Amino acid sequence: xxxxxxxxxxxxxxxxxxxxxxxxxxxxxxxxxxxxxxxxxxxxxxxxxxxxxxxxxxxxxxxxxxxxxxxxxxxxxxxxxxxxxxxxxxxxxxxxxxxxxxxxxxxxxxxxxxxxxxxxx
Numbered sequence: 591x592x593x594x595x596x597x598x599x600x601x602x603x604x605x606x607x608x609x610x611x612x613x614x615x616x617x618x619x620x621x622x623x624x625x626x627x628x629x630x631x632x633x634x635x636x637x638x639x640x641x642x643x644x645x646x647x648x649x650x651x652x653x654x655x656x657x658x659x660x661x662x663x664x665x666x667x668x669x670x671x672x673x674x675x676x677x678x679x680x681x682x683x684x685x686x687x688x689x690x691x692x693x694x695x696x697x698x699x700x701x702x703x704x705x706x707x708x709x710x711x
Contacts, residue, residue, distance in 0.1 A: 594669040602667055602674045602694060605701040609692075613683050616656035618648035625703045626695070633708035640708075647706065657684045672696040687711040 605624045612621035629644040640646070659682050666677035674694040681687050689709045694701045 598669055599667060602669060602676060602701050603664055605694060605703055606664060606676055606678055606692065609703065610660070610662050610678075612651055613657050613662075613680070614660050616651065616654060618651040621648060621651060624701075625706075626697075629704055629706070631706045631708070633706075633710065635710055644706070654684055657682065660684075674701065 608620040608624035612618050625644050625647075627644075630642065631644055631647045632641045634640060640650075661681040663679045664676060665679055666675070668675045672695060674696075676690075676692045676694065678690040678692065679688075680690065688711065691707045693704045695704050696702075
């Protein structure tokens with residue numbers, strides 16, 4: 591974490607928690623609050639590309655339904671002033687396991703997810 595304050599670390603993690611809450615509830619509303627409107631998602635789902643504007647993730651989350659038994663762990667946070675990278679491990683998102691990488695930008699004092707790249711195990 592180098593010279594980054596605990597408050598900044600917690601603020602970055604709070605953005606990721608909005609994403610996790612949307613997964614848990616199957617309602618993309620909390621996710622929409624933490625992603626930039628122009629964010630993109632990249633990865634493969636069952637061998638097929640799952641790439642495009644972040645709305646694709648929101649739609650998938652809403653259709654996928656709640657994941658009350660989801661387990662998540664932030665395994666890495668790297669912050670450099672106004673940019674951050676986060677690695678999140680996810681188990682049992684309605685039976686799926688993912689590794690997610692997020693890039694975040696601090697915009698007007700708020701950490702915002704700019705992109706998501708994922709691996710579905």
